[in-house]
Amino acid sequence: MGSKVFEKLKKDALDAETLICARCGFCTFVCPAYNDTLWDSQSPRGKLYQLRELIKNNKPIPADFADRIFKCTLCGACQEICQTNIPLLRFWQQIRQEINEVGHWPEVVKFLDNSIQESKNIMDLDQEDRTLWTDMVDDIVEDKIGVPAKVAYFAGCNISFKGTLAPIGESTAKLFDHLGIEFTTLGENEFCCGNPYFVAGEWDKAKELAEHHLSELKRLGVEMVVFNCPGCHRAFNEEYPHMLGSESTQGIEFIPYSEFVVRMMKEGKLKFTQEYNHVVSWHDPCELGRHQNIYNESREVLNAIPGLELREMKHTKNKADCCGGGGLLKGTNPLMSVRISERRIASAEKTGADILSSECPSCMMSFNDGIESKNSEIKFKDLAQIVAEALGL
Amino acid sequence: MLREKQLQALADIVGEDHFSAEEYMRKLYSHDVGALPGLVDDILKTKADAVAQPMSSEIVSNLLKFCRKNKIPVVPRGHGTSGYGGALPTKAGVSIEMTRMNAIYDIDHDTMTIEVGAGIIWSKLLEDLEDEGLTVRAYPSSAPSSTVGGWVAAGGTGIGSTKYGGVKEQVVDLEVVLPDGQIIRSANPPQEFLDSIEDHDYKYLANEDEYLWAIGKISKDINDITDLFVDSNGTLGVITKVVLRVIPLQTIRPLVASFERKEQMVWAMQDLMKKTKPFYLHFITDGFFGMLKEVGMAPESTHPWLILCAFEGSQSSIAEEEKLFKEAIGDNFGVVESDHLGEHEWAERFYPMRIKRLGPSLAPSEVYVPLKNIVSFIERCDKHFKGESFALEGAVTDTGEVAVLAWFLDDERKTISFLMGWYRSLDFIEMGLKDGGRAYSIGMWNVAHSRSFYGKQELARMASIKRKTDPKRYMNPTKVFPGPLQLSFRFNLLILIVAAIAVPVVLWIANILIGDLLSQYISWLLVTDVQSAILAFGIGLIIGVAAIEVVNWVPITFMLTMGRPFLRLGRKIFH
Ligand SMILES: Cc1cc2nc3c(=O)[nH]c(=O)nc-3n(C[C@H](O)[C@H](O)[C@H](O)COP(=O)(O)OP(=O)(O)OC[C@H]3O[C@@H](n4cnc5c(N)ncnc54)[C@H](O)[C@@H]3O)c2cc1C
Ligand code: SF4
Numbered sequence: 009m010g011s012k013v014f015e016k017l018k019k020d021a022l023d024a025e026t027l028i029c030a031r032c033g034f035c036t037f038v039c040p041a042y043n044d045t046l047w048d049s050q051s052p053r054g055k056l057y058q059l060r061e062l063i064k065n066n067k068p069i070p071a072d073f074a075d076r077i078f079k080c081t082l083c084g085a086c087q088e089i090c091q092t093n094i095p096l097l098r099f100w101q102q103i104r105q106e107i108n109e110v111g112h113w114p115e116v117v118k119f120l121d122n123s124i125q126e127s128k129n130i131m132d133l134d135q136e137d138r139t140l141w142t143d144m145v146d147d148i149v150e151d152k153i154g155v156p157a158k159v160a161y162f163a164g165c166n167i168s169f170k171g172t173l174a175p176i177g178e179s180t181a182k183l184f185d186h187l188g189i190e191f192t193t194l195g196e197n198e199f200c201c202g203n204p205y206f207v208a209g210e211w212d213k214a215k216e217l218a219e220h221h222l223s224e225l226k227r228l229g230v231e232m233v234v235f236n237c238p239g240c241h242r243a244f245n246e247e248y249p250h251m252l253g254s255e256s257t258q259g260i261e262f263i264p265y266s267e268f269v270v271r272m273m274k275e276g277k278l279k280f281t282q283e284y285n286h287v288v289s290w291h292d293p294c295e296l297g298r299h300q301n302i303y304n305e306s307r308e309v310l311n312a313i314p315g316l317e318l319r320e321m322k323h324t325k326n327k328a329d330c331c332g333g334g335g336l337l338k339g340t341n342p343l344m345s346v347r348i349s350e351r352r353i354a355s356a357e358k359t360g361a362d363i364l365s366s367e368c369p370s371c372m373m374s375f376n377d378g379i380e381s382k383n384s385e386i387k388f389k390d391l392a393q394i395v396a397e398a399l400g401l
Numbered sequence: 402m403l404r405e406k407q408l409q410a411l412a413d414i415v416g417e418d419h420f421s422a423e424e425y426m427r428k429l430y431s432h433d434v435g436a437l438p439g440l441v442d443d444i445l446k447t448k449a450d451a452v453a454q455p456m457s458s459e460i461v462s463n464l465l466k467f468c469r470k471n472k473i474p475v476v477p478r479g480h481g482t483s484g485y486g487g488a489l490p491t492k493a494g495v496s497i498e499m500t501r502m503n504a505i506y507d508i509d510h511d512t513m514t515i516e517v518g519a520g521i522i523w524s525k526l527l528e529d530l531e532d533e534g535l536t537v538r539a540y541p542s543s544a545p546s547s548t549v550g551g552w553v554a555a556g557g558t559g560i561g562s563t564k565y566g567g568v569k570e571q572v573v574d575l576e577v578v579l580p581d582g583q584i585i586r587s588a589n590p591p592q593e594f595l596d597s598i599e600d601h602d603y604k605y606l607a608n609e610d611e612y613l614w615a616i617g618k619i620s621k622d623i624n625d626i627t628d629l630f631v632d633s634n635g636t637l638g639v640i641t642k643v644v645l646r647v648i649p650l651q652t653i654r655p656l657v658a659s660f661e662r663k664e665q666m667v668w669a670m671q672d673l674m675k676k677t678k679p680f681y682l683h684f685i686t687d688g689f690f691g692m693l694k695e696v697g698m699a700p701e702s703t704h705p706w707l708i709l710c711a712f713e714g715s716q717s718s719i720a721e722e723e724k725l726f727k728e729a730i731g732d733n734f735g736v737v738e739s740d741h742l743g744e745h746e747w748a749e750r751f752y753p754m755r756i757k758r759l760g761p762s763l764a765p766s767e768v769y770v771p772l773k774n775i776v777s778f779i780e781r782c783d784k785h786f787k788g789e790s791f792a793l794e795g796a797v798t799d800t801g802e803v804a805v806l807a808w809f810l811d812d813e814r815k816t817i818s819f820l821m822g823w824y825r826s827l828d829f830i831e832m833g834l835k836d837g838g839r840a841y842s843i844g845m846w847n848v849a850h851s852r853s854f855y856g857k858q859e860l861a862r863m864a865s866i867k868r869k870t871d872p873k874r875y876m877n878p879t880k881v882f883p884g885p886l887q888l889s890f891r892f893n894l895l896i897l898i899v900a901a902i903a904v905p906v907v908l909w910i911a912n913i914l915i916g917d918l919l920s921q922y923i924s925w926l927l928v929t930d931v932q933s934a935i936l937a938f939g940i941g942l943i944i945g946v947a948a949i950e951v952v953n954w955v956p957i958t959f960m961l962t963m964g965r966p967f968l969r970l971g972r973k974i975f976h
Binding site for chain 1: 421423425426428429430433434454480481482500501522528543544545546549696698740751752754755757758760761762763813814926
């Protein structure tokens with residue numbers, strides 16, 4: 009193994025980043041994992057320092073260190089603040105891949121891998137159950153599965169299989185219906201988008217999934233795909249062209265839910281007229297915000313709803329704190345994940361909002377766990393739910 | 402190395418969750434931002450034996466009492482963002498990291514002061530004060546990660562210092578746990594404590610007037626010894642709470658101007674200091690600009706000599722100052738850049754190390770130089786460090802000095818050349834002194850400048866506190882007070898082995914070369930057979946032990962001063 013350690017990292021010239029790190033510590037106090045423990049072993053700075061020694065001595069990552077590395081939500085706050093512009097997101101992904109090379113992937117990551125390979129979804133469930141989310145909107149979706157259309161809706165594994173998240177998909181379907189949009193969904197042909205592999209640094213394993221999805225979408229003549237899940241959106245929008253070349257996605261647009269709503273508003277197809285008397289605090293999902301620089305559309309939607317008051321938390325947009333749900337932390341370190349989400353909820357509570365909102369099923373899961381364990385009065389609603397309620401759908 | 406029992410006792414004091422003696426943790430709490438040449442790591446005991454993160458002043462006190470009794474060195478630590486070696490262990494021991502003591506205890510709008518835990522991070526404090534309509538007078542550009550206590554202990558100037566002075570001018574009072582475990586308030590220490598240190602003090606002072614002047618600065622009570630703890634680098638105790646002066650939160654207007662030549666830039670800064678009162682006045686040299694360009698972070702300015710000038714105040718006062726700014730820039734042939742560029746550079750005020758990517762190592766050094774001598778200083782540096790890649794930046798203080806920071810690019814993977822390059826950081830300060838400057842901060846590497854930095858009187862008073870509370874110097878040893886170095890076990894063993902082998906070998910060779918001559922005087926010493934070789938080996942061991950004793954008493958100042966010419970020469974050869 010000796011000479012092979014950190015091979016891919018070195019190939020991508022990312023090994024030198026551990027030396028470039030200035031040890032300024034800027035990344036520490038924005039890191040949810042560091043803030044959870046206040047031990048530098050848990051901070052990006054601390055991890056880079058340890059890796060630098062391993063890389064220098066050509067030693068593999070030991071199991072206990074691998075565990076610590078996975079205590080990370082991949083929220084990207086470290087990259088955003090980094091003194092020396094280290095591409096930390098890519099770096100952590102590569103390091104997770106390296107951890108797989110030395111056989112120290114956490115059990116839950118191995119489970120996800122097996123599940124995706126065998127069942128094409130992250131829950132190891134039958135693909136026949138993919139359309140569970142449509143139960144309450146059967147009348148709208150029933151005849152939309154696998155039909156050719158210009159607009160497609162990609163629900164993603166979480167919304168598809170987890171009953172608690174289904175309302176996000178339902179609300180989106182209701183909006184399509186309200187707008188009279190002919191849309192399609194892939195049904196059983198919707199597989200995992202591959203996001204867990206990107207998060208775990210195994211791009212190669214996601215290639216097949218990407219190719220499958222793109223060929224399905226092309227077969228149905230899709231020109232625009234709408235996502236509620238920023239993880240799936242980023243997979244299609246960034247990782248697929250990165251893996252397969254930019255021409256692979258030509259002719260298809262991938263847009264998050266908020267952007268879709270804004271477009272409808274701008275085209276005059278959607279107007280909010282009813283009062284929605286709530287104070288809402290907006291949480292920027294990491295995969296949409298810091299990872300893709302998309303911040304404004306959701307706010308534009310919220311501000312267009314009469315009666316709705318948007319109150320920002322102290323840390324928003326590129327400085328937003330993480331919900332605790334990213335980077336597979338929910339699976340690898342569920343308790344830490346809940347504590348992180350509780351901290352974000354506390355910030356939302358400070359604004360006096362009665363609703364905490366975001367556009368992300370992962371954030372919804374995290375926040376609902378946090379709200380329960382914190383016994384908070386605040387309610388979480390996905391943007392799609394707010395829009396549907398505001399329109400009286 | 403601490404014994405298991407000692408580690409357990411320390412863990413019991415601080416709490417298991419806030420204590421670690423894990424190998425990786427010890428390393429993580431034993432560095433600062435400077436990369437140490439490998440040799441230093443080999444020579445000194447630069448790795449702490451354990452890390453403790455106390456939650457209260459009482460716990461700190463108990464920790465110190467235990468360490469003092471057991472002769473365990475203690476290194477106070479904020480967040481390790483300094484680069485002067487102050488937070489580095491030199492004799493192993495316990496690193497006491499303060500970031501868990503991060504509360505805001507009091508915000509007093511009447512007296513415009515706040516009391517905070519020493520471990521609070523500046524950016525968190527700034528954020529929380531914002532809610533109260535307040536802000537601090539100055540903060541370091543490491544604000545996103547450095548602690549209030551760390552900056553107080555390291556000393557220095559930062560953003561806001563052009564108008565309000567350095568950290569010293571902000572601090573009103575400190576809670577300090579002295580090395581003997583006693584908890585005092587520096588603005589009002591117990592009388593018996595003052596009496597005991599004043600006794601010592603008089604020996605070092607010429608007369609009463611001088612004494613009163615020394616501590617009566619900034620119109621404080623005679624009983625107030627706060628200044629002695631500011632920039633004392635954790636040698637006089639652990640700072641646990643800090644009372645700071647604050648100001649109302651007002652508008653900040655950042656403006657940027659660029660110049661073709663350094664003289665124009667310096668004239669403009671002199672004009673600005675005469676006509677306006679900037680909150681922050683900072684410059685970068687064309688060299689710095691060039692490096693920023695290489696890493697894709699250079700602003701799109703007209704010229705490469707750049708100043709960032711931020712005004713603070715009401716809208717109307719700022720408008721007035723902005724007018725004067727534009728005049729000063731115009732008068733000195735500069736170009737006032739766009740507002741967008743101003744905002745960009747203001748946001749970049751926290752990022753002096755963007756250029757590190759070009760290294761990948763960066764050796765820093767800092768010195769205060771009067772603004773009027775800056776041109777000469779820059780030219781002196783250019784000449785002295787010819788052939789080295791380096792960049793300068795500087796920030797003007799309220800006293801008209803400039804804190805000039807040098808960044809020398811290097812590559813720590815080139816072990817020898819990197820070690821030799823160390824002379825630059827030391828020489829840089831000497832260059833500054835030649836232009837009427839003074840050291841910026843002491844820590845460990847600048848310990849040779851302690852006397853001039855603190856002044857004779859202040860250092861004497863600090864020394865008397867040290868003598869009274871820490872006679873064995875367990876508290877942050879080899880910092881500020883240039884005590885002897887204590888070499889690592891590895892290095893001592895090396896000296897012993899080298900001596901034990903060298904003596905018989907030398908005597909054997911001598912016997913071959915000039916045996917006839919020597920046998921007339923010291924025939925018993927010559928190595929001719931196994932028996933005489935064993936005897937010489939024994940003598941070698943004795944010489945080795947003696948050498949260890951001597952070397953372990955060599956003060957760090959001696960090492961740094963004597964080593965510099967060799968490093969300089971070595972660098973020329975190996976670079
Ligand atoms: C990007 C960057 C920008 C910087 N900008 C500035 C600047 O503008 N101005 C400036 O002066 N410096 C600056 N520095 C240097 C450094 O950040 C400051 O010296 C800083 O305030 C140190 O704080 P810290 O908490 O990291 O302390 P550390 O580095 O951990 O410690 C510094 C010294 O203080 C002692 N110490 C720490 N906490 C305590 C305590 N509670 N009680 C007693 N002793 C203690 C340590 O033993 C050590 O000697 C900068 C550094 C970086 C990386
Ligand atoms: S912010 Fe960047 S340079 Fe600073 S410690 Fe973190 S990773 Fe290193």
